[in-house]
Protein backbone atom coordinates (compact mmCIF):
# COMPACT_ATOMS: atom_id res chain seq x y z
CA UNK A 1 0.00 0.00 0.00
CA UNK A 2 0.89 3.67 -0.29
CA UNK A 3 1.05 5.03 3.24
CA UNK A 4 1.74 8.51 4.61
CA UNK A 5 2.96 8.75 8.23
CA UNK A 6 2.65 12.00 10.19
CA UNK A 7 4.90 12.29 13.27
CA UNK A 8 7.24 9.88 11.46
CA UNK A 9 10.35 11.16 13.25
CA UNK A 10 8.96 10.43 16.70
CA UNK A 11 9.83 7.08 18.36
CA UNK A 12 6.47 5.53 17.42
CA UNK A 13 6.51 7.10 13.93
CA UNK A 14 9.92 5.56 13.28
CA UNK A 15 8.60 2.14 14.36
CA UNK A 16 5.63 2.43 11.97
CA UNK A 17 7.85 3.60 9.09
CA UNK A 18 10.47 0.89 9.62
CA UNK A 19 7.89 -1.91 9.91
CA UNK A 20 5.88 -0.65 6.90
CA UNK A 21 8.94 -0.49 4.63
CA UNK A 22 10.06 -3.94 5.84
CA UNK A 23 6.63 -5.28 4.84
CA UNK A 24 7.01 -3.86 1.32
CA UNK A 25 4.73 -0.82 1.58
CA UNK A 26 5.74 2.52 0.10
CA UNK A 27 5.88 5.24 2.74
CA UNK A 28 5.85 9.04 2.78
CA UNK A 29 7.42 9.98 6.15
CA UNK A 30 6.42 13.47 7.29
CA UNK A 31 8.62 15.38 9.77
CA UNK A 32 9.53 19.02 10.43
CA UNK A 33 13.25 18.00 10.40
CA UNK A 34 13.75 15.76 7.32
CA UNK A 35 17.53 16.16 7.51
CA UNK A 36 17.49 14.32 10.86
CA UNK A 37 15.39 11.35 9.70
CA UNK A 38 17.49 8.20 10.36
CA UNK A 39 15.92 5.76 7.88
CA UNK A 40 16.39 5.49 4.09
CA UNK A 41 14.98 2.99 1.55
CA UNK A 42 13.88 3.03 -2.11
CA UNK A 43 10.27 2.68 -0.89
CA UNK A 44 10.64 5.62 1.52
CA UNK A 45 10.16 9.34 0.73
CA UNK A 46 10.93 11.77 3.58
CA UNK A 47 8.94 15.01 3.41
CA UNK A 48 9.52 18.18 5.44
CA UNK A 49 6.18 19.58 6.65
CA UNK A 50 4.51 21.18 9.67
CA UNK A 51 0.93 19.96 10.11
CA UNK A 52 -0.08 23.55 10.86
CA UNK A 53 0.59 24.24 7.12
CA UNK A 54 -2.46 22.91 5.20
CA UNK A 55 -0.77 23.15 1.77
CA UNK A 56 2.22 21.09 2.96
CA UNK A 57 -0.12 18.49 4.49
CA UNK A 58 -2.07 18.27 1.22
CA UNK A 59 1.11 17.66 -0.79
CA UNK A 60 2.00 14.77 1.55
CA UNK A 61 -1.46 13.16 1.42
CA UNK A 62 -2.03 13.44 -2.36
CA UNK A 63 -1.72 10.05 -4.11
CA UNK A 64 -1.63 7.98 -0.88
CA UNK A 65 -4.01 5.13 0.06
CA UNK A 66 -4.00 5.46 3.87
CA UNK A 67 -2.92 7.94 6.55
CA UNK A 68 -1.26 7.06 9.87
CA UNK A 69 -0.81 9.86 12.44
CA UNK A 70 1.46 9.49 15.48
CA UNK A 71 1.62 13.25 16.00
CA UNK A 72 2.30 14.28 19.56
CA UNK A 73 3.72 16.86 21.93
CA UNK A 74 5.01 16.62 25.51
CA UNK A 75 2.79 17.59 28.48
CA UNK A 76 2.61 21.40 28.71
CA UNK A 77 1.05 24.13 30.86
CA UNK A 78 0.27 25.96 27.61
CA UNK A 79 -2.75 25.30 25.41
CA UNK A 80 -2.11 22.50 22.87
CA UNK A 81 -3.62 22.51 19.36
CA UNK A 82 -1.34 20.27 17.26
CA UNK A 83 -3.62 17.22 17.52
CA UNK A 84 -6.87 19.01 16.53
CA UNK A 85 -5.33 21.48 14.06
CA UNK A 86 -3.13 18.80 12.52
CA UNK A 87 -6.00 16.32 12.04
CA UNK A 88 -8.22 19.07 10.60
CA UNK A 89 -5.68 19.72 7.83
CA UNK A 90 -5.13 15.97 7.34
CA UNK A 91 -8.84 15.11 7.03
CA UNK A 92 -9.43 18.09 4.68
CA UNK A 93 -6.60 16.85 2.43
CA UNK A 94 -7.97 13.28 2.57
CA UNK A 95 -11.41 14.49 1.43
CA UNK A 96 -9.88 16.52 -1.42
CA UNK A 97 -7.78 13.59 -2.67
CA UNK A 98 -10.26 10.77 -2.02
CA UNK A 99 -8.17 9.05 0.67
CA UNK A 100 -10.50 7.17 3.04
CA UNK A 101 -8.45 5.26 5.64
CA UNK A 102 -7.19 7.15 8.71
CA UNK A 103 -5.51 5.66 11.80
CA UNK A 104 -4.38 7.99 14.61
CA UNK A 105 -3.20 7.88 18.24
CA UNK A 106 -4.54 9.38 21.48
CA UNK A 107 -4.39 7.74 24.94
CA UNK A 108 -6.08 5.04 27.04
CA UNK A 109 -6.99 7.84 29.51
CA UNK A 110 -9.64 8.92 26.99
CA UNK A 111 -11.70 5.76 27.61
CA UNK A 112 -12.84 7.69 30.70
CA UNK A 113 -12.83 4.54 32.87
CA UNK A 114 -9.97 3.09 34.91
CA UNK A 115 -8.15 -0.03 33.74
CA UNK A 116 -9.66 -3.32 34.97
CA UNK A 117 -7.87 -4.57 38.08
CA UNK A 118 -6.01 -1.29 38.64
CA UNK A 119 -4.90 -0.38 42.19
CA UNK A 120 -6.96 2.05 44.30
CA UNK A 121 -4.12 4.59 44.43
CA UNK A 122 -3.42 4.53 40.66
CA UNK A 123 -7.06 4.83 39.59
CA UNK A 124 -8.28 7.32 42.24
CA UNK A 125 -5.14 9.47 42.78
CA UNK A 126 -2.27 9.12 40.31
CA UNK A 127 -4.10 8.88 36.95
CA UNK A 128 -6.75 11.56 37.75
CA UNK A 129 -3.99 13.88 39.02
CA UNK A 130 -1.97 13.49 35.80
CA UNK A 131 -5.09 13.81 33.59
CA UNK A 132 -6.36 16.95 35.33
CA UNK A 133 -3.06 18.77 35.91
CA UNK A 134 0.18 18.17 33.94
CA UNK A 135 -1.62 16.33 31.12
CA UNK A 136 -4.78 18.46 30.93
CA UNK A 137 -3.97 20.55 27.84
CA UNK A 138 -2.70 17.52 25.88
CA UNK A 139 -5.77 15.37 26.72
CA UNK A 140 -8.14 18.27 25.99
CA UNK A 141 -6.70 18.59 22.50
CA UNK A 142 -6.70 14.80 21.99
CA UNK A 143 -10.44 14.89 22.79
CA UNK A 144 -10.93 17.65 20.19
CA UNK A 145 -9.04 15.49 17.67
CA UNK A 146 -11.19 12.45 18.48
CA UNK A 147 -14.36 14.49 17.91
CA UNK A 148 -13.11 15.77 14.53
CA UNK A 149 -12.16 12.24 13.46
CA UNK A 150 -15.32 10.49 14.70
CA UNK A 151 -17.56 13.18 13.10
CA UNK A 152 -15.80 12.65 9.75
CA UNK A 153 -16.96 10.36 6.91
CA UNK A 154 -13.56 8.71 6.75
CA UNK A 155 -12.81 5.07 7.60
CA UNK A 156 -11.11 5.98 10.87
CA UNK A 157 -9.60 4.10 13.78
CA UNK A 158 -8.36 5.83 16.93
CA UNK A 159 -5.76 3.86 18.89
CA UNK A 160 -5.59 4.67 22.63
CA UNK A 161 -2.39 3.14 24.04
CA UNK A 162 -1.24 3.22 27.65
CA UNK A 163 2.16 4.50 28.82
CA UNK A 164 4.69 4.00 26.03
CA UNK A 165 8.08 2.34 26.40
CA UNK A 166 10.72 1.16 23.97
CA UNK A 167 11.48 -2.42 22.97
CA UNK A 168 13.17 -3.88 19.89
CA UNK A 169 10.62 -6.50 18.91
CA UNK A 170 6.88 -6.73 18.35
CA UNK A 171 5.27 -8.96 21.01
CA UNK A 172 2.02 -10.95 21.15
CA UNK A 173 0.18 -7.77 22.16
CA UNK A 174 -3.53 -7.43 22.99
CA UNK A 175 -6.11 -5.31 21.12
CA UNK A 176 -9.66 -4.51 22.32
CA UNK A 177 -12.47 -1.98 21.77
CA UNK A 178 -12.60 -1.25 25.53
CA UNK A 179 -9.91 -0.36 28.08
CA UNK A 180 -7.52 -3.27 28.73
CA UNK A 181 -5.78 -4.16 32.03
CA UNK A 182 -2.19 -3.01 32.41
CA UNK A 183 -0.28 0.27 32.28
CA UNK A 184 2.11 0.00 29.33
CA UNK A 185 2.26 -0.38 25.55
CA UNK A 186 5.54 -0.83 23.70
CA UNK A 187 6.13 1.48 20.74
CA UNK A 188 6.96 -1.58 18.59
CA UNK A 189 3.53 -3.07 19.39
CA UNK A 190 1.77 0.28 18.89
CA UNK A 191 3.54 0.73 15.55
CA UNK A 192 2.51 -2.76 14.47
CA UNK A 193 -1.12 -2.26 15.56
CA UNK A 194 -1.28 1.02 13.59
CA UNK A 195 0.09 -0.73 10.50
CA UNK A 196 -2.32 -3.69 10.89
CA UNK A 197 -5.24 -1.26 11.05
CA UNK A 198 -4.09 0.93 8.13
CA UNK A 199 -3.45 -2.03 5.83
CA UNK A 200 -6.13 -4.42 7.12
CA UNK A 201 -8.93 -2.25 8.48
CA UNK A 202 -9.95 -4.59 11.31
CA UNK A 203 -11.60 -1.94 13.53
CA UNK A 204 -13.14 0.73 11.27
CA UNK A 205 -14.94 3.66 12.93
CA UNK A 206 -13.80 2.40 16.33
CA UNK A 207 -11.66 3.33 19.33
CA UNK A 208 -9.25 0.55 20.28
CA UNK A 209 -6.78 -0.12 23.10
CA UNK A 210 -3.43 -1.84 22.55
CA UNK A 211 -1.55 -3.43 25.44
CA UNK A 212 1.83 -5.12 25.83
CA UNK A 213 1.85 -7.90 28.40
CA UNK A 214 5.44 -9.19 28.07
CA UNK A 215 8.58 -7.47 29.42
CA UNK A 216 6.73 -4.41 30.71
CA UNK A 217 8.75 -1.94 32.83
CA UNK A 218 7.87 -0.66 36.29
CA UNK A 219 6.07 2.68 36.75
CA UNK A 220 9.27 4.19 38.18
CA UNK A 221 11.28 3.12 35.10
CA UNK A 222 8.81 4.81 32.76
CA UNK A 223 8.39 7.98 34.83
CA UNK A 224 12.18 8.23 35.00
CA UNK A 225 12.53 7.81 31.21
CA UNK A 226 9.37 9.37 29.75
CA UNK A 227 8.56 12.17 32.20
CA UNK A 228 12.08 13.34 32.91
CA UNK A 229 13.33 12.22 29.47
CA UNK A 230 10.99 14.93 28.03
CA UNK A 231 8.79 12.57 25.98
CA UNK A 232 4.99 12.41 26.32
Ligand SMILES: NC(=O)c1ccc[n+]([C@@H]2O[C@H](COP(=O)([O-])OP(=O)(O)OC[C@H]3O[C@@H](n4cnc5c(N)ncnc54)[C@H](OP(=O)(O)O)[C@@H]3O)[C@@H](O)[C@H]2O)c1
Pocket residue numbers: 006007008009010011012013030031032033049050051052070071072073074082105106107108161162163164165187226231232
Ligand atom coordinates in the same frame (compact mmCIF):
# COMPACT_ATOMS: atom_id res chain seq x y z
N1 LIG B 1 4.60 8.79 25.69
C1 LIG B 1 3.57 8.14 26.21
O1 LIG B 1 3.63 7.49 27.28
C2 LIG B 1 2.23 8.18 25.47
C3 LIG B 1 1.13 7.53 26.06
C4 LIG B 1 -0.08 7.51 25.33
C5 LIG B 1 -0.17 8.13 24.09
N2 LIG B 1 0.93 8.77 23.57
C6 LIG B 1 0.78 9.35 22.21
O2 LIG B 1 1.39 8.44 21.30
C7 LIG B 1 1.85 9.14 20.13
C8 LIG B 1 3.32 8.80 19.88
O3 LIG B 1 4.07 9.22 21.01
P1 LIG B 1 5.68 9.14 20.99
O4 LIG B 1 6.13 9.45 22.36
O5 LIG B 1 6.14 7.89 20.36
O6 LIG B 1 6.07 10.30 19.97
P2 LIG B 1 6.29 11.88 20.21
O7 LIG B 1 7.58 12.13 20.85
O8 LIG B 1 5.07 12.42 20.83
O9 LIG B 1 6.45 12.32 18.65
C9 LIG B 1 5.48 12.84 17.95
C10 LIG B 1 6.05 13.48 16.67
O10 LIG B 1 5.06 14.43 16.28
C11 LIG B 1 5.73 15.37 15.47
N3 LIG B 1 5.12 16.68 15.54
C12 LIG B 1 4.81 17.41 16.64
N4 LIG B 1 4.30 18.61 16.27
C13 LIG B 1 4.29 18.62 14.90
C14 LIG B 1 3.90 19.58 13.92
N5 LIG B 1 3.40 20.78 14.26
N6 LIG B 1 4.03 19.26 12.62
C15 LIG B 1 4.55 18.05 12.24
N7 LIG B 1 4.96 17.09 13.12
C16 LIG B 1 4.83 17.40 14.42
C17 LIG B 1 7.16 15.46 15.97
O11 LIG B 1 7.98 15.24 14.84
P3 LIG B 1 9.05 16.28 14.26
O12 LIG B 1 9.46 17.15 15.41
O13 LIG B 1 10.09 15.39 13.77
O14 LIG B 1 8.35 16.98 13.20
C18 LIG B 1 7.35 14.25 16.87
O15 LIG B 1 8.43 13.50 16.46
C19 LIG B 1 1.61 10.63 20.43
O16 LIG B 1 0.36 10.98 19.89
C20 LIG B 1 1.50 10.67 21.95
O17 LIG B 1 0.73 11.75 22.40
C21 LIG B 1 2.12 8.81 24.21
